[in-house]
Amino acid sequence: MIFGALTFLLQTAIAAPPSLLVRSGAVERTVPVVAIDGTPAVAANELASALGATVRAGTTGRYTFIFGESHLDLIEGVPFARSDSVVVPIVGVPAVSNGTLYLPFHVVSEVIPRLLVGVIYDVEAGEMRTFNTTARRGITTTARTSTAPVATVDATAVRPRHRKKHLVIVDAGHGGDDPGMSGPIGGGPKIYEKYITLAVAKLVAQALRDEGADVLMTRTTDTLIALADRGRIANRNHGDVFVSVHVNATGSRGRDAARERGYETYFLAEAKTEDARRVENMENEAVRFETGANAPRGDPLSYILNDMAQNEHLRESAELAQFVQDGFRAFHPGPDRGVQQANFAVLRGSFMPAVLVEIGFGTNPDEAAFISNSTNQRTIARSIAQAVMRYLDRYDARVGASR
Numbered sequence: 001m002i003f004g005a006l007t008f009l010l011q012t013a014i015a016a017p018p019s020l021l022v023r024s025g026a027v028e029r030t031v032p033v034v035a036i037d038g039t040p041a042v043a044a045n046e047l048a049s050a051l052g053a054t055v056r057a058g059t060t061g062r063y064t065f066i067f068g069e070s071h072l073d074l075i076e077g078v079p080f081a082r083s084d085s086v087v088v089p090i091v092g093v094p095a096v097s098n099g100t101l102y103l104p105f106h107v108v109s110e111v112i113p114r115l116l117v118g119v120i121y122d123v124e125a126g127e128m129r130t131f132n133t134t135a136r137r138g139i140t141t142t143a144r145t146s147t148a149p150v151a152t153v154d155a156t157a158v159r160p161r162h163r164k165k166h167l168v169i170v171d172a173g174h175g176g177d178d179p180g181m182s183g184p185i186g187g188g189p190k191i192y193e194k195y196i197t198l199a200v201a202k203l204v205a206q207a208l209r210d211e212g213a214d215v216l217m218t219r220t221t222d223t224l225i226a227l228a229d230r231g232r233i234a235n236r237n238h239g240d241v242f243v244s245v246h247v248n249a250t251g252s253r254g255r256d257a258a259r260e261r262g263y264e265t266y267f268l269a270e271a272k273t274e275d276a277r278r279v280e281n282m283e284n285e286a287v288r289f290e291t292g293a294n295a296p297r298g299d300p301l302s303y304i305l306n307d308m309a310q311n312e313h314l315r316e317s318a319e320l321a322q323f324v325q326d327g328f329r330a331f332h333p334g335p336d337r338g339v340q341q342a343n344f345a346v347l348r349g350s351f352m353p354a355v356l357v358e359i360g361f362g363t364n365p366d367e368a369a370f371i372s373n374s375t376n377q378r379t380i381a382r383s384i385a386q387a388v389m390r391y392l393d394r395y396d397a398r399v400g401a402s403r
Contacts, residue, residue, distance in 0.1 A: 016040035016105040017126035022050035024130045033105060039092035040105040047103065051119065051130060055101060063094065063101055070116040074103070081107060083115040113314060117341060120315045131318055131339060166392050167214045169234040171244040171346065172201035173356075176224030181249035183362035185258035191368050193247040194222060200359060200371075201245045203381030211389045231349025241320065241388055242354035244346050247362040247371065251278045261364040264337035265324040266356040267317035268347040275340075316353035316395065323387035324357055331379050334360055334367055353391070357384060 020031040020042055029050035031042050044055045044065060053067040061076030073082045074094045081090050090111055092104030108128065113121045121128050173193060174180030180193025198219070205215040216237055218230045225233075234242045248264070250257040321339045329336055337358075347354045359380050360367040370376050 016109075020047070020108060021125070021127035022047070022129075023127060024050065024052055034102070036095045036097060036102045036104075037092075039095075041092065041095065041102040042105065042108055044094075044101040044103050047108065047128075051128070057101075061096070065103075065112070065116075067112075067116045068118055070118070072107075072112065072115055074101075074107070076101070081111050081115070086115060088114070120318050122315050129315070131322065164392075164396050165212070165214055166240040167216060167237060168208050168388055169216050169218065169237070169239040169242045169350070169352075170201050170205045170208070171218040171230050171242065172198040173244055173246040173346070175219050175222055178224055181247055181362050183249065184365040184368040185250070185363045186255070186365060188365040188368060189372065191247075191362050191372055193249075193362060196247050196359075196362070196371055196377075197245045198222065199374075200377050200381050200384075203378055204243065204245065204384050207382045207385035208388060211385060213385075213389065213392075227345040228349055230346050231351075234350045234352060234354075239350075239352055241392065242347070242350040242352055243384060243388060244344075244354070244356040245384070246356055246358050247360065248358040249361065250363045258364055261361045261367045262334035262337040263325070263328045263332050263360055264340050264358050265321040266340045266342050266344060266347075266358070267314070267321045268341070268344060268350075268354060313351070313353045316391075317355055319394075320353050320388070320391045321355045323391050324355060324384060327383040327387045328380075331376075331383065332360070333370055334364075 016033050019033055022029045022031055031046045031050055033040050033042055035041070044063065047053070048055045048065065048067075051067055053065060056064045056066060058064065063074050063076070065072040065074065071083060076096055077093050079090050079093045080087055082088075088111055090104055091106035094104065094107075095102050109121045109123070112128075113119050118130050119128060120131065174197060175194045178194065180197070182190065182192050184191070198221075201217060202220070205217055208215045216233070216239065218233050219225050230244070231242070248262075250260040318339065318341075325336060325339055342356075344356050347356060360371045362368045362371065371380070
């Protein structure tokens, strides 16, 4: 079965364009795609220069491609790549010609976007892009209490006169036997994530309906829905977008941990930071509440098929996540922790643009009070809904323009 899965990977590799356009902020660079031993490839140093990355040569044919805090380890002539403990097969092998390391195009189109934070590959456009994942923890912000005036989100964003009907799947994290996180640390009214997420998700659903979208909620009561079933619900109903609402929590319980706060939005990809892995593990813990009948099953081939289906929506999910982050800046008292990526079980089975929104830290007393306040919940929900509609409007315009 492993051999069959790898054969399938070879047969379905993304075709390489004649050249690769790399967009990094406002800068555009073109990197030639050449044939090395019959395999489409790009020069690692040229790609690194275009991305603002570096390539470090080691011993015995070993190389490390470094982008920001992420790195990819490759070995000349070996058809595998590694990032930390994640090892993936690649189509072709890294090769050195005239002293230059060349990367198989499969590394560019699928491996780098999967394993390095802040890079995506647009298959249709044949271009690579970078996006901002910087957590703005260094920005000094004045904490607002839940009773302080909250800035409203502009509801007059550019929208078509006649919108296409879309189905948005709204997922309230946790539920039933799975309460999610609880807080805050150090006293204050007790909150449970499952109640906050359900309240906000219902408001998101109503705000989306007010904007003209169709909505399906994965749960509308305090009940447990298996993580894998949430994606199945979205796929079975042919959803266009999947949004999962969650409350964040710190990884420890000390006095300093109570100060952790802010908002962040995730899309599905390998977690590449320690904090993203912590959030991933925390949210994926919900699987322990599920019965064996709900446990995901599969073989290597189905894993690859699922991975390819999800990668198709990688760019779209990253764009949607950025819209959500941008909207929160207008009103949220916490710092912007950036768009992040992690391997969330709730997003794995959703074959559509999908994001998980951490609306604030329930372990922080001020943010626990903020996200518990009904007025603030409406503002959060309205912001998420408007981000979704902004994304859908942009998507419809993009698709319409390409026809």
